[in-house]
Amino acid sequence: MIGLEQLTKVYGHGADATVVLDHLDFRVEAGEIYAVVGPSGAGKSTLAACVNLLERPTSGSVVVNGDVLSDLSEAQLQVARRRIGTIFQSDGLFARRTAAQNVALPLQYLGVTPGETRRRVAELLDRVGLADRAGHYPHQLSGGQRQRVGIARALALKPTVLLSDEATSGLDPQSTDAIVSLLKELRDDLGLSILFITHEMDTVLQVADSVARLDHGHIVESGRIVDLLQSPESDLGRALRPWRAHTEPETGESAWQLAYAAKSVPTDWITQLAARLGAPVSLLGASIETVNGATVGHATVGLPPIDPQRVVAAADELGLAAQQVSSGIADLERVA
Amino acid sequence: MSALGGFGVLANQTVPLGEIPALVLPALGETLIMVGITMAIVVIVGIPLGSIIFNLAPGGLFENRSLHTVLSWVISIGRSLPFLILMAAIIPFTRLITGTNIGIPAAVVPMSIAGIAFFTRIVENSLRSIPPSYARVAKASGASNLQVIRTAQLNEAVPSIIGGLTINTIAMIEYSAIAGTIGAGGIGYVAVTYGYQRFDNTVMGVTIVILVATVAAVQLIGDRLVRFTTPQLRTSSSSSSSSRLKTAVQA
């Protein structure tokens, strides 16, 4: 479990002090993957550095598994950091050490015997699917492989909390998929709390249970992914699943956006909607998928002129939030 | 010194060709001993000192501005004195430590001081070229400050430090020749007493060839060690330990 209470970080003093994190509050439960997104310079890496106490918070506290890390002395911190695995932006592997030697480092720091270290390193490399690359140096590995070595190293001391700062940034989709499924597997098997920092919305959708958007040191919006996706007024939900371009409606028809806003939207909602309105429903575009077991998404449909209030009411009964896009001319650029 | 005992009486005479090896080889041995002992001291003191000064600097593990400034000044003073002047200036100190102001022991003291000042800067500079993210990675993995210095700073800087050590060793060979002028023995002493004071061009020529060859050998060994300690330069595509060994041997 990771908890932040009123976490504030200020760099610099006096006139040129910048508040990078401003009274942040959130909790990541055991077995939860919590994503933090935000534009460059939002303070994401600073947040990560505050959670493993590489940077001391200016005020507020960081709680990991019930221990208030921000109260610990430097010597106590060295011990406490061992319970937090960190995966770094751009892997952070040591160039003069092989994959196995990199993974072994945290164990060496702890003073684990060489035999036990060898056994554990083999197990960890196997876990991330790189058993056959143990003797390779970082420059002999692909970006995705390097990142997986970084994950193995982060797991070396059996942490209960994993901190990942841009672990998938700059990787191709296949490598990203491999890392994402590895992280989910680790969460399921080991009950890890994972703080997953990224600026890639697609990855958030794949990996996270909850998400917070950080901007200028504030959390501007946060919640469970499914809830955000099912609430049409959520900016973060829209950013996670942007509206794509759709076909223009026939002349005389108008375009409507329907967003899944409830857990149980019937799969034959197009037929049902047509029946309720007594009018044909033409499908102009749709993007629907399952995220964490819930169906989410949205569709753009064309409807003949009908009283807008009737459409909204009929859609609402089916669990859809309806909104008219335009009367006649479809707004092709409506990509939030 | 000892090698020259038998030739002391032959003033104003050139050394016969056949006796040159007997004159020069022991002198070479003395030079190597002088430089070897000096470099051992330089490395033992310079590596910790360089690591300390690097980590006292802003952004270091135990940042301390005033301590850094003081230490930095001390080293700069050591660096800025020409070796001949340093050697003369610290004669009382050398005497205190070695009980003499001639011979190899007396040369090793000023050479070590000059060498430590030089090498400390080389270590500091090598550590600066290591990405600071390494130290953060090590700390986040639960390393103590000493472990961070050993594994994330010095270890990663090894090729660069060896490169600097090569330059440093060559400078020390040069200093040993200067030390030779105050009677420390070695190639420098031979060059000065025979080549310079007695105009024996053959001996002069031989000492030059020997110095050039020694410097070239040191450079060659240094370059190979740098290659051997840099995985990118050592391994091409394969990484099994046997083929790595082969590459190292071939290199």
Ligand SMILES: Nc1ncnc2c1ncn2[C@@H]1O[C@H](COP(=O)(O)OP(=O)(O)OP(=O)(O)O)[C@@H](O)[C@H]1O
């Ligand atoms: N050591 C520091 N001293 C002063 N300011 C800093 C320091 N580290 C970061 N900052 C500032 O804090 C802000 C947040 O930086 P941070 O690295 O946390 O951003 P980020 O969200 O991780 O960005 P990115 O997506 O580009 O990695 C930036 O404006 C940066 O200039």
Ligand SMILES: [Mg+2]
């Ligand atoms: Mg960052």
